[in-house]
Amino acid sequence: MREVASYAERALLYEVTCTPKPGLVDAVDAGAHEDMDIFTFIKSSCVLRGYFEEFFKRGYQAEKELPLPELFEQIRQLGLEAEQAMYQVTFGVNTHKGAIFSLGILLCATGYVHKQNTSITVEKVLSVTKKMLIRLSADFKKLNLGENQSYTAGEQLYLKYGISGIRGEASAGYPLVYNYALPFLKKSKGTTHERMLDTLLYLVTLAEDTNLIKRGGSLATLFEVRKKIKNYFDHGGSKSDQGKQDLATLNQEFKDKNLSIGGSADLLIVTLYFFFLEGNDLANSEA
Numbered sequence: 001m002r003e004v005a006s007y008a009e010r011a012l013l014y015e016v017t018c019t020p021k022p023g024l025v026d027a028v029d030a031g032a033h034e035d036m037d038i039f040t041f042i043k044s045s046c047v048l049r050g051y052f053e054e055f056f057k058r059g060y061q062a063e064k065e066l067p068l069p070e071l072f073e074q075i076r077q078l079g080l081e082a083e084q085a086m087y088q089v090t091f092g093v094n095t096h097k098g099a100i101f102s103l104g105i106l107l108c109a110t111g112y113v114h115k116q117n118t119s120i121t122v123e124k125v126l127s128v129t130k131k132m133l134i135r136l137s138a139d140f141k142k143l144n145l146g147e148n149q150s151y152t153a154g155e156q157l158y159l160k161y162g163i164s165g166i167r168g169e170a171s172a173g174y175p176l177v178y179n180y181a182l183p184f185l186k187k188s189k190g191t192t193h194e195r196m197l198d199t200l201l202y203l204v205t206l207a208e209d210t211n212l213i214k215r216g217g218s219l220a221t222l223f224e225v226r227k228k229i230k231n232y233f234d235h236g237g238s239k240s241d242q243g244k245q246d247l248a249t250l251n252q253e254f255k256d257k258n259l260s261i262g263g264s265a266d267l268l269i270v271t272l273y274f275f276f277l278e279g280n281d282l283a284n285s286e287a
C-alpha cells in the first residue's frame with residue numbers, strides 16, 4: 001500500500017519540479033499562477049500522501065459484493081476531505097483538485113485489483129475504474145441552464161459546449177493517457193525534464209483542458225495554443241534550441257494572457273502514476 005501511494009506522491013512532485021513548463025508552476029517560476037509557487041505544491045503533495053494510502057485501503061478492503069459504482073460514491077466523501085486538507089495547507093489555493101479526483105479513484109481501483117489478483121496492471125486498474133464511474137455522467141444530468149449560478153468551471157463548460165473534461169476522461173478509463181500519453185512517455189528520449197515537457201505538451205494537443213478553456217474564455221484559445229505546440233514539435237521539441245525558445249515564448253504569452261494548462265498537468269500526473277505503477281522510472285535517464 002505504501003509503495004503504491006508513494007507512486008502517486010512521486011507523480012505530483014515530478015510534475016511540479018519539471019522545468020520550464022509554460023504557464024504552470026515549476027521549480028523556478030510560477031507561470032500564470034500568481035497565488036502559488038513550488039512550495040505550495042510541495043505542501044499540497046505531502047498532505048495528500050495519507051489520503052492516497054486511505055484511497056488504496058478503501059479499494060483493498062471493499063466487500064466483494066459491493067457494486068463498484070457504490071464504492072465510488074463511498075470515496076467521494078474522502079475526496080472532498082482531501083480537497084479540504086489541500087485548501088488548508090495552501091491557504092485556499094487550488095493546487096491539486098483535478099489530481100485528487102483522478103488519483104483518488106485510481107488508487108482505490110489499484111487497491112481493489114490488488115485484493116483480487118496477484119499482479120497489478122494498468123489495464124486491470126482501468127477496467128475497475130470504468131466500472132466504478134459508470135454513473136458519473138449523472139453529475140451533468142443534474143445541471144440546468146440558468147437555474148444555479150454557482151456552477152464550477154467544468155459544469156459551465158459542459159452546459160455551454162458539451163465538454164465533459166476530467167469527468168469524461170475518467171469515465172472512459174483515461175483513453176488519452178493510456179493510448180497516447182503513456183506510450184509517448186515510454187518512447188520519449190532525453191533528460192527527465194525533457195521527456196516530461198514533451199509529454200505534457202503532447203497532452204495539450206489532445207485534452208479538453210477546461211482550465212485553459214475557462215481562462216482563455218473560449219474554445220478558440222485551445223485551438224490557437226495547439227497550433228503553437230505543433231510548431232514546437234516541428235522544431236524538434238524540448239531537446240532543440242528552437243523548441244527551448246518556443247517554451248520561453250509560450251510561457252511569456254501564457255503569463256500575459258493569464259492562461260494555464262492545469263488540466264493537462266493533471267493528466268501528466270496520471271501518466272506518471274501509470275508509468276511508475278508499471279515499474280518504470282525517469283530519474284537519471286539520459287538517452
Ligand SMILES: CC(C)(COP(=O)(O)OP(=O)(O)OC[C@H]1O[C@@H](n2cnc3c(N)ncnc32)[C@H](O[C@H]2O[C@H](COP(=O)(O)OP(=O)(O)OP(=O)(O)O)[C@@H](O)[C@H]2O)[C@@H]1O)[C@@H](O)C(=O)NCCC(=O)NCCS
Pocket residue numbers: 033075076077078079080094095096097098099100101102103104105152153154155165166167169207208209210211215260262263264266267
Ligand atoms: C469532478 C471534480 C473534478 C469537480 O470538477 P469541477 O466541475 O469542479 O471542475 P472542472 O473544471 O471540471 O475540473 C476540475 C479540475 O480538473 C482539472 N482539469 C481540467 N480539465 C482537465 C482534463 N481535461 N483532464 C484532467 N484534468 C482536468 C483542472 O485542475 C487544474 O487546474 C487547477 C488550477 O486552476 P486555476 O484556474 O488556477 O484555479 P481555479 O480554482 O480553477 O480557479 P481560479 O479562481 O484560480 O481562476 C489545478 O488545480 C489543476 O489541478 C480543474 O481545476 C471533482 O473536484 C469532484 O467531484 N470532487 C469531489 C470529490 C470527489 O468526488 N472525488 C472523487 C474521489 S477522489
Ligand SMILES: Nc1ncnc2[nH]cnc12
Pocket residue numbers: 015016023024025026033095096099260262263265266
Ligand atoms: N504545475 C502546476 N501549475 C499549476 N497548476 C497545476 N495543476 C497541476 N499541476 C500544476
